[in-house]
Amino acid sequence: MAEISLKKVVKSYGRTPVVHGIDLEIADNEFVVLVGPSGCGKSTTLRMIAGLEDISDGEIRIRGRLVNDLPPRKRNISMVFQNYALYPHMSVRDNLGFGLKIAGQSRSVVAERVAEAAGILGLSDLLDRLPAELSGGQRQRVAMGRAIVRHPDAFLFDEPLSNLDAKLRGQMRAEIKKLHQKVASTIVYVTHDQIEAMTLADRIVVMRDGHIDQVGTPMEVFNHPVNTFVAAFIGSPPMNQLPAVVDAGRLRLEDGTTIAVPERLRARVRAGQKLILGVRPDDISPEGYGLMEDGESDRVDLLVDIAEPLGMESLIYSRLAGQEVQAKLYGPRLVAPGERLTCRISLSRAHLFDAGTGRNLEAE
Numbered sequence: 001m002a003e004i005s006l007k008k009v010v011k012s013y014g015r016t017p018v019v020h021g022i023d024l025e026i027a028d029n030e031f032v033v034l035v036g037p038s039g040c041g042k043s044t045t046l047r048m049i050a051g052l053e054d055i056s057d058g059e060i061r062i063r064g065r066l067v068n069d070l071p072p073r074k075r076n077i078s079m080v081f082q083n084y085a086l087y088p089h090m091s092v093r094d095n096l097g098f099g100l101k102i103a104g105q106s107r108s109v110v111a112e113r114v115a116e117a118a119g120i121l122g123l124s125d126l127l128d129r130l131p132a133e134l135s136g137g138q139r140q141r142v143a144m145g146r147a148i149v150r151h152p153d154a155f156l157f158d159e160p161l162s163n164l165d166a167k168l169r170g171q172m173r174a175e176i177k178k179l180h181q182k183v184a185s186t187i188v189y190v191t192h193d194q195i196e197a198m199t200l201a202d203r204i205v206v207m208r209d210g211h212i213d214q215v216g217t218p219m220e221v222f223n224h225p226v227n228t229f230v231a232a233f234i235g236s237p238p239m240n241q242l243p244a245v246v247d248a249g250r251l252r253l254e255d256g257t258t259i260a261v262p263e264r265l266r267a268r269v270r271a272g273q274k275l276i277l278g279v280r281p282d283d284i285s286p287e288g289y290g291l292m293e294d295g296e297s298d299r300v301d302l303l304v305d306i307a308e309p310l311g312m313e314s315l316i317y318s319r320l321a322g323q324e325v326q327a328k329l330y331g332p333r334l335v336a337p338g339e340r341l342t343c344r345i346s347l348s349r350a351h352l353f354d355a356g357t358g359r360n361l362e363a364e
């Protein structure tokens with residue numbers, strides 16, 4: 001039985017629907033990340049699970065129990081927000097224990113749970129400090145600790161790291177992952193950062209305009225995006241997408257350059273069909289400087305605009321068929337603006353999307 005189940009869940013504000021009947025089954029102890037651009041309905045979905053927003057239609061179940069009309073405090077779920085507010089005049093210890101205290105828990109239970117959460121989060125030496133005496137990351141840990149002490153059935157996180165600087169975000173990302181391993185628990189985590197999604201999730205839910213486009217493990221979503229939207233959203237730098245027409249059994253780009261149709265896709269295309277060829281920067285590299293050189297490939301010439309040397313690799317911004325294409329060079333070789341590079345393009349890792357619908361030809 002799924003721990004959290006959403007069936008045809010709709011949310012409308014007045015007459016405007018913002019979540020259009022989504023279905024999602026979240027398993028016990030699963031770490032699920034909702035990603036998507038601003039305004040796609042991530043927070044609204046999370047708040048409906050928490051009970052902070054009522055649902056306009058559909059069903060939400062937690063541990064099999066219908067919770068549509070259950071108030072938040074009866075759902076046994078803890079939520080951690082982006083703008084966590086700690087009580088400034090209370091010590092870390094009291095911030096952690098406050099919720100339990102007002103819920104009527106005995107002193108000994110409060111002390112025990114606070115000690116446990118502080119241990120898990122590495123706050124044991126900071127219990128007597130005030131929030132003003134903590135770093136940003138430590139404060140964020142206290143905010144998480146307040147969720148942990150309640151022993152909830154599930155944790156909901158809404159962009160908990162977006163107020164932190166990049167370095168701290170990376171550290172906290174690792175801590176949240178460890179937390180999930182230490183405290184076996186179901187987590188639903190909202191972010192618009194696809195790196196957080198890739199690194200944290202057991203499964204990623206990619207949302208767009210109040211719909212779910214794809215649900216899958218990070219590798220499934222990365223390697224088999226169902227459409228051009230998911231392909232562009234997951235992966236950094238994003239997948240190159242080149243308009244092409246099927247002509248004489250090859251893909252003809254807008255300037256007449258042709259590229260072979262990947263073998264596994266030959267039976268799926270027809271002459272004249274308008275497609276989008278999707279290739280990640282990692283899968284186009286100067287000959288002899290690629291990571292993915294085995295498997296089926298073809299040759300293309302790229303005209304270099306600029307190159308960014310990153311140490312052991314360079315990111316190349318170039319042109320192909322009048323369009324910007326990003327490619328990767330692995331190795332110490334430097335390239336110069338204006339240089340014409342003969343590259344291998346991996347066909348075994350390339351995708352074809354329908355130009356009209358954006359759907360991956362291989363998506364069922």
Ligand SMILES: Nc1ncnc2c1ncn2[C@@H]1O[C@H](COP(=O)(O)OP(=O)(O)OP(=O)(O)O)[C@@H](O)[C@H]1O
Pocket residue numbers: 013018036037038039040041042043044045192
């Ligand atoms: N109280 C409200 N009244 C009317 N519309 C709302 C309300 N709250 C949210 N919306 C709309 O619902 C849609 C989804 O909002 P939501 O906050 O869920 O987006 P999000 O995916 O969390 O975005 P972000 O990444 O910016 O936080 C948006 O178009 C938003 O304008």
Ligand SMILES: [Mg+2]
Pocket residue numbers: 042043044
């Ligand atoms: Mg939001």
